[in-house]
Amino acid sequence: MDFAMTSEQRQRHDRLRSAIRHQLPGRRRTDPGDHFDRDDWGRTADLGLTGLCLPEEFGGGGLGALDTALCLEAFGQCCLDTGLAFGVAAHLLACAVPIRDFAGDEVRGQLLKGMADGSVIASNAITEDSAGSDSARLGMTAVRDGDHYVLDGEKSFASNAPLSDVIVTYAVTQPEAGFLGTSGFAVPRDLPGLSVSGPMEKMGLHGCPAGRITFDGVRVPARYLLGSEGQGRTIFQHSMGWERACLFAIYLGVMTHQLERCVAHVRSRKQFGRRLADFQAVSHKISVMSERLEGARLLLYRACWLTDQGTADAGAVSLAKVAVSEAAVANARDAVQVFGGIGYLASTGIEQQLRDAVPSTLFSGTTEIHRNVIARERGL
Amino acid sequence: MNTDAVTTRLLDFIRVEFLWSDEGREIDASTPLLEWGIIDSLRIALLQSFILNEWDVPVPAALIDAKNFKNASCIAAMICELDKETVR
Secondary structure, three states: OOOOOOHHHHHHHHHHHHHHHHHOOOOOOOOOOOOOOHHHHHHHHHOOHHHOOOOHHHOOOOOOHHHHHHHHHHHHHHOOOHHHHHHHHHHHHHHHHHHHHHOOHHHHHHHHHHHHHOOOOEEEEOOEOOEOOOOOOOOOEEEEEOOEEEEEEEEEEEEOHHHOOEEEEEEEOOHHHHHHHEEEEEEEOOOOOEEEEOOOOOOOOOOOOEEEEEEEEEEEEHHHEEOOOOOHHHHHHHHHHHHHHHHOHHHHHHHHHHHHHHHHHHHHOEEOOEEHHHOHHHHHHHHHHHHHHHHHHHHHHHHHHHHHHOOOOHHHHHHHHHHHHHHHHHHHHHHHHHHOHHHHOHHHOHHHHHHHHHHHHOOOOOHHHHHHHHHHHOOO | OOHHHHHHHHHHHHHHHHOOOOOOOOOOOOOOOOOOOOOOOOHHHHHHHHHHHHHOOOOOHHHOOOOOOOOHHHHHHHHHHHHHHHHO
């Protein structure tokens, strides 16, 4: 057991943090209509962030889950636009990973290079108005018609959708097979019958635009089927395993930066003639924030390590996901309290971190769904 | 491992764990469990845990498909086949 980064990991981490600070957006996005553009995306691609875990033959970094997570942690720590980091991670983990592992050679060759170099932006579309946590009960259908599938239905909460070039989506192909009758597709955005609306107005993560996607008789060439018919659940679970293990590292980075700011603030600000740090009620709050962050970090690193070993189970990944997302909300709430009235002001970015943290307990499976998984792993 | 005995034990488990709030609903070895929604995305994991605990047979993700989980008879056949592969 070794809790230290290797020198290679340390160097990559330090190099990336420095590059992100210098080259990525140095401003927070507080307006719901203010999201990343292709220039922002291109700069993240120049740093290798859009292809971290894609094969090197396609211009990716060839990294495993743990190394990918370490890079995303640096992204969250050093980029003020958490929405951009989220959008890149969703593109990489919920879209590129299933294409990498389940698409045919032709489609992999067509899409992965562009996904790594930033010229192709991907959106993951599974949620429907009537299928949120119960994501297996999809209404969207895909009917085979010769060399094509005809897709009909509507998806919601699709991150990156308004700017996407390809959409990874899931539809029912065998209704009689219940939740095992779904299939995954990588759908080019420009096919007739496909329309995207948005961006939706959200509470946080403004840098990442989300939208609704309508498939109205979209004829998708059969080569864009991921895996085989009926493998949709397996593919989705596989991509969510990567997303739940790696994407939440962004929040570790955000919490690290947030804690550093809180410590600096309580050491410098004086009230009643004493530093805030000298009030035990304040110093204990910093201690509790540290406990949450470090505990969550260990669980996330472990989930990623297990993923790299090929032995990750749902319980380990769920533990990490819940620990990080709940810590992100609790620490963001405490940070506002530590900063007091200043933390309530949009200009400091402290309240923004709370609004960015809240959705983390909802996407990639709600806290409640993951606690069901954890309880089940305990034999309940 | 006897396929009929495995089927019977599976049906007992499904009746107790999945149909406890659905009294009067009869199922047998050929009941379409997926089509009727008796096995869903949450229950499949419970079923996997049960199979592992009862027969020490892990079900790999690649085998979780509509063919293997169509009904209790199909699930039992898969378990027996996996058990044979383990013994070899």
